[in-house]
Amino acid sequence: MSPSGIDADPRILGQLLAAQSTLSVFSARQRMGEFMHRAVEGMPGVASCAVCLPGGARPRLGGEPAAECAACDVPDGDIDHDPGHPCRLASRANMRVFPLRTQDRHFGFLLLQVEERERYAPYEPFVGNLANGLAVNIERQWHRDRLEAANVELRRHRDHLEELVKERTAALQLGLERARHLNAVLRAIRNVNQLITRARDRDRLLQEACAILAETRGFRCVWFVAVTPDGRFEAAAEAGIGAAFARVRAQLERGELPECCRRALASATPVVVADPVANCGACPVAPQYRDTAGLAVAMRHLGKTYGVLVAALPAEMADDAGELSLFCEVAGDLAFALYDIDLGRQHQRAEAASGRLQEQFQQAQKMEAVGRLAGGVAHDFNNLLSIILSNCSFALEGLGEGDPRREEITDIKEAGERAANLTRQLLSFSRRQMLQPRVLDLNGLITDLHKMLPRLLGEDIAIVLALAPTLGLVRADPGQLEQVIVNLAVNARDAMPDGGRLLVETADVELDEDYVRRHVTGAVGPFVRLTVSDTGCGMDPETQAKVFEPFFTTKEKGKGTGLGLSTVYGIVKQSNGFIWVYSEPGRGATFKVYLPRVTSAEQPWRPANGAETLRGGDETILLVEDDAEVRAAATRALRNLGYRVLEADGLEAARRVAASAAAIQLLLTDVVMPGGSGREVGLAVTAAHPAAKVLYMSGYTDNAILHHGVLEPGVAFVQKPFTPDVLGRKVREVLDGGDPGPPA
Amino acid sequence: MDRSPRPAVMGFTDELFPTGTHMCLIYDHEDERRGVIGRFLDAGLQAREKVAYFADTMAPVEVAAWLRDMGVDVPRQGNAPGFSITVAEKTYCPDGRFAPEAMLSTLRAYHQSVVDQGYPGGRVSGEMSWALRGIPGSDRLMEYEALVNDVLATHPITAVCQYDARRFDGAAIFDVLKVHPMMIVHGRIVRNPYYLQPHEFLQPAR
Ligand SMILES: Nc1ncnc2c1ncn2[C@@H]1O[C@H](COP(=O)(O)OP(=O)(O)O)[C@@H](O)[C@H]1O
Ligand SMILES: [Mg+2]
Numbered sequence: 018m019s020p021s022g023i024d025a026d027p028r029i030l031g032q033l034l035a036a037q038s039t040l041s042v043f044s045a046r047q048r049m050g051e052f053m054h055r056a057v058e059g060m061p062g063v064a065s066c067a068v069c070l071p072g073g074a075r076p077r078l079g080g081e082p083a084a085e086c087a088a089c090d091v092p093d094g095d096i097d098h099d100p101g102h103p104c105r106l107a108s109r110a111n112m113r114v115f116p117l118r119t120q121d122r123h124f125g126f127l128l129l130q131v132e133e134r135e136r137y138a139p140y141e142p143f144v145g146n147l148a149n150g151l152a153v154n155i156e157r158q159w160h161r162d163r164l165e166a167a168n169v170e171l172r173r174h175r176d177h178l179e180e181l182v183k184e185r186t187a188a189l190q191l192g193l194e195r196a197r198h199l200n201a202v203l204r205a206i207r208n209v210n211q212l213i214t215r216a217r218d219r220d221r222l223l224q225e226a227c228a229i230l231a232e233t234r235g236f237r238c239v240w241f242v243a244v245t246p247d248g249r250f251e252a253a254a255e256a257g258i259g260a261a262f263a264r265v266r267a268q269l270e271r272g273e274l275p276e277c278c279r280r281a282l283a284s285a286t287p288v289v290v291a292d293p294v295a296n297c298g299a300c301p302v303a304p305q306y307r308d309t310a311g312l313a314v315a316m317r318h319l320g321k322t323y324g325v326l327v328a329a330l331p332a333e334m335a336d337d338a339g340e341l342s343l344f345c346e347v348a349g350d351l352a353f354a355l356y357d358i359d360l361g362r363q364h365q366r367a368e369a370a371s372g373r374l375q376e377q378f379q380q381a382q383k384m385e386a387v388g389r390l391a392g393g394v395a396h397d398f399n400n401l402l403s404i405i406l407s408n409c410s411f412a413l414e415g416l417g418e419g420d421p422r423r424e425e426i427t428d429i430k431e432a433g434e435r436a437a438n439l440t441r442q443l444l445s446f447s448r449r450q451m452l453q454p455r456v457l458d459l460n461g462l463i464t465d466l467h468k469m470l471p472r473l474l475g476e477d478i479a480i481v482l483a484l485a486p487t488l489g490l491v492r493a494d495p496g497q498l499e500q501v502i503v504n505l506a507v508n509a510r511d512a513m514p515d516g517g518r519l520l521v522e523t524a525d526v527e528l529d530e531d532y533v534r535r536h537v538t539g540a541v542g543p544f545v546r547l548t549v550s551d552t553g554c555g556m557d558p559e560t561q562a563k564v565f566e567p568f569f570t571t572k573e574k575g576k577g578t579g580l581g582l583s584t585v586y587g588i589v590k591q592s593n594g595f596i597w598v599y600s601e602p603g604r605g606a607t608f609k610v611y612l613p614r615v616t617s618a619e620q621p622w623r624p625a626n627g628a629e630t631l632r633g634g635d636e637t638i639l640l641v642e643d644d645a646e647v648r649a650a651a652t653r654a655l656r657n658l659g660y661r662v663l664e665a666d667g668l669e670a671a672r673r674v675a676a677s678a679a680a681i682q683l684l685l686t687d688v689v690m691p692g693g694s695g696r697e698v699g700l701a702v703t704a705a706h707p708a709a710k711v712l713y714m715s716g717y718t719d720n721a722i723l724h725h726g727v728l729e730p731g732v733a734f735v736q737k738p739f740t741p742d743v744l745g746r747k748v749r750e751v752l753d754g755g756d757p758g759p760p761a
Numbered sequence: 762m763d764r765s766p767r768p769a770v771m772g773f774t775d776e777l778f779p780t781g782t783h784m785c786l787i788y789d790h791e792d793e794r795r796g797v798i799g800r801f802l803d804a805g806l807q808a809r810e811k812v813a814y815f816a817d818t819m820a821p822v823e824v825a826a827w828l829r830d831m832g833v834d835v836p837r838q839g840n841a842p843g844f845s846i847t848v849a850e851k852t853y854c855p856d857g858r859f860a861p862e863a864m865l866s867t868l869r870a871y872h873q874s875v876v877d878q879g880y881p882g883g884r885v886s887g888e889m890s891w892a893l894r895g896i897p898g899s900d901r902l903m904e905y906e907a908l909v910n911d912v913l914a915t916h917p918i919t920a921v922c923q924y925d926a927r928r929f930d931g932a933a934i935f936d937v938l939k940v941h942p943m944m945i946v947h948g949r950i951v952r953n954p955y956y957l958q959p960h961e962f963l964q965p966a967r
Contacts, residue, residue, distance in 0.1 A: 031955035035938055038951040042787045042926050042934075051931025 025139035029060065033143040037150045044158055046070055053127065053151055057144055062137030063129050069104070070117070070125040070155075076106070078130050094122040094159050104128070113141070115148035117155065124155045178422060181412055185429055188405050205233040207566070209347055213354040219243065220252055222354055227256035230347065236328045237309050238302075241316075242269060242278055243324035243355070250274070251324070264301035275300045278325040281313035287345055288313045289335055310335030314345055316352035323355040398440045400644055403738035405433045407650035410741050437738050442580040453734060454492045454592070456617045459523055459545055460484045466499055470506060470519075477516030478509075485524045489614035490621060491545050493592040501588050504581040505549040505608050511572065512553025512606060522548040525614065543614040544594075550607035556600040564598060585610075631745050633658030636682035636752055639709075640664050641671045641698050643690040647737075651685070654741035655748065668693025668701065675705040682708070683752055688715035712751045714739070769882060769919045772804030773797045773948055780882045781917025783910055784950075785941040787934060789926040797945055798886055799831040801921055806834060806844065811880040813871065815849035815887035818925075843880065850891040859898035861905035865912050872916035883918040890928055907940040907959040921945070 036056045043049045050068040057066050067076030069086075071093035076083050085105035104126045107114045111134075115127040127148045131137045208229045212222065223241045230239045238257030245251050250269045255262045265275065276297065280288045290296050290311035297303035297311065309329040316323040326348040334340050409430035416423050463484060470480050502521070509519050526546045533541055556564070563569045565586040570577035585608075589596045593613050600606035638660050642648040645666070652662045663678060665671040667690050675681060684702045688695035699711045712733045733754070735747040768777035773796070788794045805812040816824045824846050828835045836844060853864055868885075875883035892899040906922065913920065924937050938944060944951040 028955040028957065028961075031953055032935075032939055035944070035951050035953040036935060039787060039934070039938055039944060039946050042789055042946050043931065044789050045927065048926060048931040048934070052935050053931070055932035055935040 024136070026061070029140065030143060032056065033140070033147055037147050040147075040150050040154045041157075043154065044161075046155060046158065049151060049154060053147070056147065057127070057129060060129075060137065060140055060144070062131055062133035062135070062140075064132040065130045067128045068125070069128060076126075076128055078106075078128065091125045092123045094124060094156070113144075115145060117148060117152040119149075119152050119156045122152075122156050122159065124152055124159070127151070178412065178415065181408070182422065182425060182429075185405055185408055185412070185426075188401060205229065205343070205347075208233060209350060213350055213357075219355060219358050220254065222351070222358070223252065223254035224256075226347075226351055227254050230328065231256035236330045237306060239326070239328045240265070241324055241326055241351075242274070244274075244282070244322065246321060248274075248282065248322075257329075258302055258305075261302050261305065268301065274325075275327075277311055277313040277327060281315045281325045281327075282322060284315070286314075287341060287348075289341075291332075291335075293329060308332055312341070312344055314348045316348045316355065318349065318352035318356040321352075321356065323352045326351065395440045398436065399737040400647055401738075402433055402437045402440065404644075404646045404650055406430065406437065406738055406740050407654060409433060411650075411653060439578070439580070440738075442578075442584045453494050453496075455495060456490050456492050456615060456621055457495055457498075458488065458621045459491055459498070459547060459612075460488050461621070462495060462498060463502065463521060463523065466502055467521075473503065474506060474510045474519065475516075478513060479518045481518060481520045483520060483522040485522075487525075488523050489525050489543065489545050490617060491592075491612040492615045492617075493594075493612060494588075497588045497592075501585045501610065502547075502549065504585050508581055509549065509551035509553060509606070511576075512551055512555070517552035517605075520548070520550045522546075522550075524548075526611070528611070540613075544611040545614050547610040547612070548607060549610075550605060552605045555602045555604045555606050556598075557602050561598055561600055565596075631658075631742055632749050633660065633745065634749065634752060635659050635661065637661040637663065637678065637680055638683045638685055638748065639671065639674055639678065639681045639702060641667065641684065641686040641690070641695070642714075643667055643687060643692070647687075650741075651744060654744050655685075657741065658745050658748075660748070667691065668698050671698045672701050675702045678706070681706040682710065683748065684709050684711045685748065686711070686713060688713050710751050710754070712747065767882065769810075769884065770804040770808055771919075772800030772802075773945070774950060776950065778919070778943075779917070780919055781913045782943065783913050783920050783922075783941060784943045784945055785906075785922045785924055785937055786945045787924050787926050787937070793947065794923060794925075795827060795831065797948060798921065798923065799828055799833055801884070801886060802828065803831075803833045805882075805884040805919075808881060809843070810882040810884055811871075811875045811878065812844050812883070813885045814846045815852045815885070816846055817849040817888035817891045821846035821848065842878075849887050849889075850894075850896070853887070853891060854896050854898070857896070859892070859896055859901060859905075861898075861901050861908055864905060865908055868909070868912055868918065868920075869916050872918050875918065884920070885918060886921040886923065888923045888925075890923075890925055893928055903936050903940055904959070906937065907957060910940070910942065910956070911959060 033056065036052070040049060040052070043052065047070075050070050053068050054066060057063065065078045067078055067083075069076045069091055071091040076086060083106055089105055104114045104116070106112055106126075106128055109130075111131045113129040113131055115129075117124045117126060127144070129137075129144070209226055212225050212229065223243065227239045227241060230236055236257065238255065240253060240255035240258065240262065242253050243251040250272060253262075253266055253269055255265075258265075268275070274282070276299065277288055277290055288311075290313070293300070293303040293306045293309060293311045303311075306329040308331070310332045311327065311329055312335065313325055313327045315325055326344070328344065330340070409426050412426045413423060413430070416426070463482065467480065467482060474480065506519060506521075509517075513519075524546050526544050528541055528544055530541060560571060564582045566579070567583040568579040569583075570579035586596060589610055589612070594611050596611070597609045598606065599609070638655055640648060640651055640655070640662055641664075642651065643666050648664055648666065652664055655662045663674045663681070665674050669692060671684075671686070681702065684699060684706075686695040686698045686702075690698075695713050695715070699713075703709055703711065710733070712735060714735045714737055733747070733751045735744060739747075767780050769780045769782065771778060786794065786797055788797070802812055802814060814821075814824060819827075825835050852867070853859055855863070871885065872883060889902070892902045909920065922937075922941075924934060926934055929937070938953060939957050942953055942956045944953065
């Protein structure tokens with residue numbers, strides 16, 4: 018090798034050095050290769066050259082692609098590439114091979130076919146430097162490409178998450194809208210019901226009810242026709258029609274009932290007329306009601322018909338089951354009011370005591386109506402909330418600790434949980450929530466609960482327990498019963514801002530004929546009585562009359578929801594009990610809850626240890642649910658816990674899956690589905706897999722499998738909406754439990 | 762000719778270069794190109810030199826707009842006595858073909874106008890991508906670039922030729938490097954003191 022510098026052309030050296038400084042301008046490998054090739058191809062003593070890069074063309078040396086290269090994979094950043102034989106062309110005579118490698122990566126070769134060694138020799142070190150520079154530049158670009166790809170992936174991920182957040186927010190929005198609708202419905206019923214309790218005059222009652230319905234329900238018009246028991250026209254009232262109604266009235270007075278009324282009187286269910294303009298030919302007002310649907314329902318009470326309620330409502334509202342049931346309920350309530358007015362006429366309200374009874378009765382009726390309506394709507398929420406809550410949990414799992422979106426999703430989740438809470442309260446008020454009743458000792462439950470009461474009530478309130486030394490058993494859902502006591506205690510606390518005394522008593526009582534005569538609800542027989550009294554501010558009679566109504570509160574906004582006592586009321590009713598309030602302003606309040614005493618050989622229920630960790634498993638679960646989103650959320654939750662999940666969207670699919678599955682340890686099924694009930698699914702699956710356990714899930718149900726909304730003992734049940742955690746625990750509990758529990 | 766070259770402020774570097782310096786900008790990011798060229802033109806305008814720009818990838822009005830966005834004090838209309846933006850293809854190939862001698866005359870005439878009109882100096886910058894469109898004579902571009910060095914020695918105007926390393930192939934970029942005494946790479950000056958003289962370039966190296 019000649020000493021450096023001697024015989025070297027400074028122009029060529031200058032170019033090589035400048036080229037080295039210029040390399041970094043390229044980001045494309047191909048361009049770097051071309052540049053490199055041109056830099057070395059004309060060098061003194063070099064016959065031909067090639068730059069061999071991954072993905073590029075095979076080296077051509079002297080015009081021919083090299084045969085040795087055919088089987089060579091040029092490494093793309095792989096440092097361990099064929100370490101023994103860096104390049105198959107290296108063995109050729111006069112071949113100079115420069116691996117294009119950095120400390121960490123290997124990207125190919127620079128090959129020179131040297132013709133005149135002497136002339137070429139002085140440049141070799143510079144060519145080597147240039148080759149190194151090329152490798153470094155390729156590596157830098159290699160890293161940059163990967164970074165870019167990672168960024169794209171990250172962005173895709175983020176967009177997906179944003180999409181998720183958007184969807185969830187929209188779902189929540191939908192939930193809120195339904196809540197608003199529910200509120201309006203409740204308000205309408207309340208207005209009508211208040212009217213009913215006030216009205217003593219038939220014509221005024223009908224007139225005002227028309228006005229309320231037209232105003233609050235968005236009906237285009239509403240009218241009533243009152244008829245005598247033998248079907249003769251008696252009176253009519255309307256709202257929203259105006260002068261044109263005179264022609265209807267004239268017709269009525271001639272004894273001609275419009276067709277919709279005749280059909281309603283002949284039918285047990287409401288009559289829906291799709292397009293009044295086309296289908297109510299003879300009716301003088303129908304042509305005014307384009308794009309509406311007509312509704313007509315008979316007003317009946319205790320088998321007696323009082324008339325017909327007719328309305329025209331925007332066509333799209335006529336499909337709404339809630340709207341229809343509201344309509345029927347109002348008709349029923351008004352029939353009751355007409356009945357009551359009749360009664361009033363006949364007896365002139367013989368005694369004051371019976372008047373009070375009457376009011377109690379009306380109150381009970383009213384609660385009944387509101388409850389049924391609230392339950393219907395709350396049920397729909399439950400499915401939505403299940404989806405929202407589980408997806409929030411999943412979205413959170415997918416986000417890193419410090420991710421700023423955690424907060425947004427946590428907000429959604431918390432709002433969702435609050436909504437779930439509210440829904441639960443509505444459901445328990447409407448008595449459609451699934452109870453899991455057990456035979457239990459009320460004293461034991463109170464003693465357990467007693468430990469947490471001081472924290473709830475604060476130190477200014479003394480808690481006194483007066484529990485009967487021996488107390489009969491009751492059948493009730495322990496969680497719900499705790500809710501009853503807590504709600505009563507919290508109200509007592511609110512009534513005693515300056516402190517006071519809370520007394521919780523239990524006693525066995527026998528109710529006799531006399532007691533039952535003096536109260537609207539109640540039954541003769543053995544009861545357990547729970548009394549919760551306080552020394553607080555008390556209530557006047559007006560307040561007492563309303564305390565069990567949902568949303569009735571005297572507390573400032575944000576303090577009270579008005580759902581505490583309505584929840585209590587619902588739970589007690591559903592447990593076949595009843596509740597009374599006694600109070601006077603300034604003299605405290607006493608709530609008495611009566612629950613039927615039961616005699617049972619069963620071991621009374623004891624609370625389980627709550628804080629167990631959530632365990633998964635590898636069992637196979639068949640999940641049957643018709644709502645695809647709820648199904649997806651449940652599947653995901655269960656798979657996360659390690660279970661194998663088979664999915665079916667109804668009875669048919671469940672049959673198929675059960676027939677082909679090797680083993681099914683658990684069937685998790687919705688109760689009410691369009692294609693077949695959960696009970697049928699249970700029978701079909703346990704016929705094929707007798708060892709399978711069955712876990713039902715539902716927001717509520719009136720299905721035959723559940724007796725009056727109360728589960729039969731031995732049937733496992735999980736309430737929607739559930740979080741993945743709740744579902745996971747319940748599944749484990751059922752899988753670990755003793756008997757399989759096929760539906761009775 | 763009768764003045765000795767005075768130093769020119771380049772704008773994108775603090776270093777001063779004699780008026781008549783010939784550089785090429787090799788880039789593969791548009792932002793990088795705009796940063797260097799915008800400052801180069803701005804420095805010329807601030808020194809009250811006569812400035813010309815030959816645009817190829819954008820219309821002259823668009824060039825004027827991005828310069829204004831960068832805060833360069835460009836006349837509203839784009840063109841004014843001391844500043845012009847023209848279409849590169851029309852400047853380099855006025856007859857639809859590229860002839861090195863013709864363009865070299867244009868440069869000499871431009872220098873003459875700088876002197877006659879009493880500007881303290883002149884500078885030009887051109888986008889060279891017009892040469893990629895197969896216009897007749899464009900294969901003589903490197904010959905022209907080599908000859909520019911001679912012309913600027915006697916008619917000193919400061920020139921920056923722009924080459925897009927994504928569009929010109931690597932071999933062409935290496936040829937560009939051979940004939941430019943200085944290159945701008947990532948905003949830094951790369952020197953090539955032994956750049957090829959026109960006669961050397963014209964005979965193939967071996
Ligand atoms: N122990 C009590 N003493 C006085 N008033 C009470 C008591 N419990 C309930 N109330 C009255 O009944 C209303 C309804 O109670 P509740 O349904 O629990 O809703 P909230 O507590 O949210 O107002 C209260 O706002 C209050 O006026
Ligand atoms: Mg309360």
